[in-house]
Amino acid sequence: MLRHLFKLIWNKKGAHSLLIIEIWASFMVLFGVLSLIAYNLNNYLEPIGFEYKDVWVLDLSTNQDTVNLPEKSQRIMQRIISYPEVLSATRTSGNTPFSANQMSNSSSYNKVSVSHDFYVTDEDFSKTLDLPLRKGRWYEESDISAKFIPIVINKKMEDKLFANENPLGKLIKENDTLSYKIVGVVDKYKAKGEFMADNPALFKMIKKEDWDRNVLIKVKPGTDANFEARLVKDIAAMTDQWGIEVSYLTESRKNRQNLTVIPVVIFLVICGFLLTNVALGLFGILNLNIAKRKNEIGLRRAMGATEGNVTKQFLGEIWVLATFSLIIGLVFAIQFPLMHVFDLNSEIYITAILVSIAVIYIIVTLCAWLPSRQASLIHPALALHED
Amino acid sequence: MIRLQNVEKVYRTSTIETLALNNINLNVKKGEFVSIMGPSGCGKSTLLNIMGLLDEPSKGHIEIDGSKVDRYEDKELAQLRNKKLGFIFQSFHLINDLSVIDNVEIPLLYRSSSARQRRELAQEALEKVGLSNRMKHFPKQLSGGQKQRVAIARAIVGKPEIILADEPTGNLDSAMGNEILSILQKLNEDGATIVMVTHDDAMARRTHRLIRLFDGTQVL
Numbered sequence A: 001m002l003r004h005l006f007k008l009i010w011n012k013k014g015a016h017s018l019l020i021i022e023i024w025a026s027f028m029v030l031f032g033v034l035s036l037i038a039y040n041l042n043n044y045l046e047p048i049g050f051e052y053k054d055v056w057v058l059d060l061s062t063n064q065d066t067v068n069l070p071e072k073s074q075r076i077m078q079r080i081i082s083y084p085e086v087l088s089a090t091r092t093s094g095n096t097p098f099s100a101n102q103m104s105n106s107s108s109y110n111k112v113s114v115s116h117d118f119y120v121t122d123e124d125f126s127k128t129l130d131l132p133l134r135k136g137r138w139y140e141e142s143d144i145s146a147k148f149i150p151i152v153i154n155k156k157m158e159d160k161l162f163a164n165e166n167p168l169g170k171l172i173k174e175n176d177t178l179s180y181k182i183v184g185v186v187d188k189y190k191a192k193g194e195f196m197a198d199n200p201a202l203f204k205m206i207k208k209e210d211w212d213r214n215v216l217i218k219v220k221p222g223t224d225a226n227f228e229a230r231l232v233k234d235i236a237a238m239t240d241q242w243g244i245e246v247s248y249l250t251e252s253r254k255n256r257q258n259l260t261v262i263p264v265v266i267f268l269v270i271c272g273f274l275l276t277n278v279a280l281g282l283f284g285i286l287n288l289n290i291a292k293r294k295n296e297i298g299l300r301r302a303m304g305a306t307e308g309n310v311t312k313q314f315l316g317e318i319w320v321l322a323t324f325s326l327i328i329g330l331v332f333a334i335q336f337p338l339m340h341v342f343d344l345n346s347e348i349y350i351t352a353i354l355v356s357i358a359v360i361y362i363i364v365t366l367c368a369w370l371p372s373r374q375a376s377l378i379h380p381a382l383a384l385h386e387d
Numbered sequence B: 001m002i003r004l005q006n007v008e009k010v011y012r013t014s015t016i017e018t019l020a021l022n023n024i025n026l027n028v029k030k031g032e033f034v035s036i037m038g039p040s041g042c043g044k045s046t047l048l049n050i051m052g053l054l055d056e057p058s059k060g061h062i063e064i065d066g067s068k069v070d071r072y073e074d075k076e077l078a079q080l081r082n083k084k085l086g087f088i089f090q091s092f093h094l095i096n097d098l099s100v101i102d103n104v105e106i107p108l109l110y111r112s113s114s115a116r117q118r119r120e121l122a123q124e125a126l127e128k129v130g131l132s133n134r135m136k137h138f139p140k141q142l143s144g145g146q147k148q149r150v151a152i153a154r155a156i157v158g159k160p161e162i163i164l165a166d167e168p169t170g171n172l173d174s175a176m177g178n179e180i181l182s183i184l185q186k187l188n189e190d191g192a193t194i195v196m197v198t199h200d201d202a203m204a205r206r207t208h209r210l211i212r213l214f215d216g217t218q219v220l
Helices: A002-011 A013-044 A069-082 A141-145 A155-162 A225-238 A249-292 A294-302 A307-333 A335-339 A346-376 A380-384 B044-051 B074-084 B100-109 B115-128 B144-156 B174-189 B201-205
Strands: A055-061 A086-092 A104-109 A112-121 A133-136 A149-154 A171-174 A178-186 A201-205 A214-219 A243-248 B002-012 B017-028 B033-037 B059-064 B085-089 B162-166 B193-197 B209-214
Touching: A002 A013, A002 A307, A002 B100, A013 A249, A013 A307, A013 A346, A055 A069, A055 A225, A055 A249, A069 A086, A069 A214, A069 A225, A104 A155, A112 A155, A149 A155, A155 A178, A155 A201, A178 A201, A225 A243, A243 A249, A249 A294, A249 A307, A249 A346, A294 A307, A294 A380, A294 B074, A294 B085, A307 A335, A307 A346, A307 B074, A335 A346, A380 B044, B002 B044, B017 B044, B033 B044, B033 B174, B033 B201, B044 B162, B044 B193, B074 B085, B085 B144, B100 B115, B100 B144, B115 B144, B144 B162, B144 B174, B162 B174, B174 B193
Parallel strands: A112 A201, A149 A178, B033 B193, B033 B209, B085 B162, B162 B193
Antiparallel strands: A055 A214, A055 A243, A086 A112, A086 A214, A104 A112, A104 A171, A133 A178, A149 A201, A171 A178, B002 B017, B002 B059
16 A cells, blocks of 8 residues: 555646655755754753852943053952852953853864863852862862973763863963963763753963953852842942942842743744645645545445545645655765764754654644545545536 | 336425336346446436435435345445446546556555555556556557546456446447447346446347336336
8 A cells, every 4th residue: 555655646746746746845944943942952962061149140341451460369358258148259351151152262282172161260260150060179279380280171071082082281272382281071061051052161261360350159948138239339449430330240140041932932833824824725736626626535445445444545645745755855964964964963863853743744644634534434436427 | 127116206305206126127237248238318317326325315225235224334335336336437537646556456555455456456457458568658649548447447346246227338439339339238148237338229239138117107
């Protein structure tokens, strides 16, 4: 029977070409949207690697002030950690967690080069964000006088640069010039939040004399806006016309999530709209097709087809059509995992392909079910006498 | 072989009731070649459809080869049509998108037979009607007579005991019509029971028995 169906569809391929293109296009759009969802879901299921609750970001803007910035910065830090509400505080570069800022570079070891994000922080960064170490230690104040700048890398970077080698104590070069010494390895650090991929990351120590405008403050749970007001007031009193802003990582995380979720939802709605249109079109075409083929239905019933056989016949035809479309679609879609397009894990594309195939078969089945059932209920004697 | 007892068929709409067949009692014996004649609208095709289990009588009983089919379910009726009955229609009812041999194979799709068996049986049936050289052709490439021969091959491919032909020569010229009737006669000689609806007296005279209908009633 399967062979018969393939023959029937193949011999009518010209008439079905638009339908095949329509199903193919739906598959490709679905594959694109599902790849995006699978990518984000895959990222979402991996931990971000740090604790953001009760962490505030203090953004200090010096405006026109350029005098003794490191010294002022030191005094501000001492003041901050002196509050009983503060558990820990750390100076960091502008690419604070969940911010839109990104700092990237390329580092190499033994001729293997890796592009990575990098973060400039002080020794209290891991403590403030509760960033657990897999190997070694976080850099300390005493490391600053060492011959090589101490750094911590994440596991992803370790895997890319060292494979089976122990990275601790190894020197890596940034831009083939500066050498850094690895003192520790953390597991993950997804600074952009849950939806960020676990990219290679490198943390390097900020120098005492360097100025960076961001401070992360870990406060005690339940610390409220009164303390925030007091903190801002105190720091304002220590500085002249500096701009001071406080934001919460929990809030920044939500904003960051929305930046990812909203476009995905928009794509999903567009895709849903497209699939609904395709489904309605398919339903209409199948209804028309069945109306045109009443003689054939009557004939098949006369030749021994049961009602169930007629239903299966029409469902089978649409499955064969969908299969033709999907084979064409697969020729395109399979290139993505084979060629590692966008450097994504093959599993993401394979999952998207499999789910897209399933969705297409479900849609065509739903669209074909009612017309096929109606076809099976056509009275054979009447069908045979319709022209 | 086919027995109809007090068969009545009424077509009902919300306003009109039409008596298509009235108290038909008929017994077609095994190996008989029976023709049914009558004016248009007298119920010939309805009678053939009821004999072919494509339609149900409003009253009365039908027996096919000794089995009462009154209470048969769709599946059983379909099986009976597939195994015991072969149909030939005036307008051939060939599927234009399938080749001649694929058209002939259709009844075999609804029984358990392998692709190879189907092909062999279809080839054999086409040889019987003299169309073995047209197997790969499509219906649109055939003449009316050739199309009807394909339809006959399709009707006999499953080796049914009964062939029901609804005006098989109606769309053909007399030469082609004679040719088709000769094939049917040959099938009858080989053992098939044939019931044929026709408008043509000459054709009817070449069968064993003639049944005449008028306004749904058997008059002969």
